[in-house]
Amino acid sequence: xxRSAALLILSAWLAGASAAGNPYDGLRAAAVRRCxxxxxxxxxxxxxxxxxxxxxxxxxxxxxxxxxxQFRDExxxxxxxxxxxxxxxxxxxxxxxxxxxxxQDTAADRKALEEAKHRYRAGPVRLEDFRIERNGNGRDFDIxxxxxxxxxxxxxxxxxxVGAGPANGNVAVASSGFYLRGRENIRLYVTQAEIRKRFPGxxxxxxxxxxxxxxxxxxxxxxxxxxxxxxxxxxFPEAARSQSIVKNVSF
Numbered sequence: 039x040x041r042s043a044a045l046l047i048l049s050a051w052l053a054g055a056s057a058a059g060n061p062y063d064g065l066r067a068a069a070v071r072r073c074x075x076x077x078x079x080x081x082x083x084x085x086x087x088x089x090x091x092x093x094x095x096x097x098x099x100x101x102x103x104x105x106x107x108q109f110r111d112e113x114x115x116x117x118x119x120x121x122x123x124x125x126x127x128x129x130x131x132x133x134x135x136x137x138x139x140x141x142q143d144t145a146a147d148r149k150a151l152e153e154a155k156h157r158y159r160a161g162p163v164r165l166e167d168f169r170i171e172r173n174g175n176g177r178d179f180d181i182x183x184x185x186x187x188x189x190x191x192x193x194x195x196x197x198x199x200v201g202a203g204p205a206n207g208n209v210a211v212a213s214s215g216f217y218l219r220g221r222e223n224i225r226l227y228v229t230q231a232e233i234r235k236r237f238p239g240x241x242x243x244x245x246x247x248x249x250x251x252x253x254x255x256x257x258x259x260x261x262x263x264x265x266x267x268x269x270x271x272x273x274f275p276e277a278a279r280s281q282s283i284v285k286n287v288s289f
Contacts, residue, residue, distance in 0.1 A: 060258045062266045066109045073101035073117070083126050091135070094126030103136040109264050110147065112140045143263055151256060151273040154191075158254050158279055163188035163220040165252040168197070170287045173227060179289065180225045181212055183250060187220030192255040195226065200247040200284060202237045208249065209237045215255065245288045254279035 076098040083094040099118045106114035120132035129135060167184040181197055193216055199209040211233060212226045234240050256274055259265040270276075 060265075060267050060270075062109065062258055062264050065264060066105070066111065069101075069105040069109065070114070073098060073105055076101055078119075081121055083121070083123055085126065089130070091127050091130030094121050094123040094128040095131040096121050099131045103131050103139070106136050107139045107143060107263070108261075110140055110144045110266070110269065112137055115140065144269075147259070147263060147265060147269070148273050151270070154254075154256055155274050155278070157189050157191075161188050162191070162254050162279075162281075163193060163218045163252065164281055165195070165250050165283055168248075168250045168283065168285075170248065170289065178227065178229045179233075180227055181250075182225050183252075185218065185220050185222060185224070185252075188218075190217070190219040192216070192257065193218045194251075194253040194255055195224070196251040196253070197226070197228075198249050198251070199233075199237060200249050202239070202246065209233075211236075211248070240289075242289055245286045247284055248287045249282050249284045251280055251282040 078096065078098050080097045081095060082097065085093045096119055099121070102114050102117040106112065106118070115133050115136035118131060118133050118136045121128045164186040165183055166186050168181060170179050170181050172178070173180050183195060194213060195216065196213040197211045199211060201207070202209040212228050214226055216222070216224065230240075230242075253276060256270060256279070257265075258270070
């Protein structure tokens with residue numbers, strides 16, 4: 039549990055990375071490719087200095103088990119074969135050991151997310167208000183949020199034009215990750231060109247509904263264990279750790 043809690047703290051500092059996208063799928067695919075490249079018959083044996091259970095094993099099975107644990111993916115355990123040896127123990131890399139380790143670490147991660155959920159409910163930083171004003175260059179814009187004090191953590195601030203996209207969808211204006219305690223002085227710089235690129239119909243001196251969203255980030259784990267979007271959403275969904283304000287703003 040301590041290791042998973044440490045992952046959670048590290049993840050909070052990586053809120054910017056979370057806002058940019060979860061790397062889980064790409065990293066998992068790369069790990070699987072590395073395992074697939076190993077000859078299934080290649081093994082190590084006679085490793086007397088290794089712990090009991092790890093003195094004989096197939097290299098490909100060890101690779102798949104490590105990937106299964108790192109990505110909390112029990113399906114990869116189907117690729118893990120125990121190597122039987124009269125002189126060396128080998129149960130450390132086996133389908134059962136793989137499934138047990140994945141289950142154990144997944145449970146610890148879920149507990150860490152539950153603890154984060156309790157802290158969030160006790161009092162997160164909240165978006166109280168925001169305003170948009172011309173930047174000093176007279177052409178572009180600064181978005182200036184007003185934040186309450188709250189639980190120090192990684193957060194993502196997002197702003198979007200409501201109903202300005204195709205089929206009345208929303209248009210992203212700005213998004214950035216911060217480590218917040220509240221009351222910080224933040225200015226998000228947005229160029230007029232960026233807005234026009236995403237919303238060609240944008241006009242100056244016109245009022246638009248703008249939504250500001252503050253998301254409490256839990257990250258996506260780290261080297262000891264990555265979290266998929268499905269796992270995060272199943273344990274602590276973004277909807278449960280987000281807060282938003284919509285107001286009409288004149289540009």
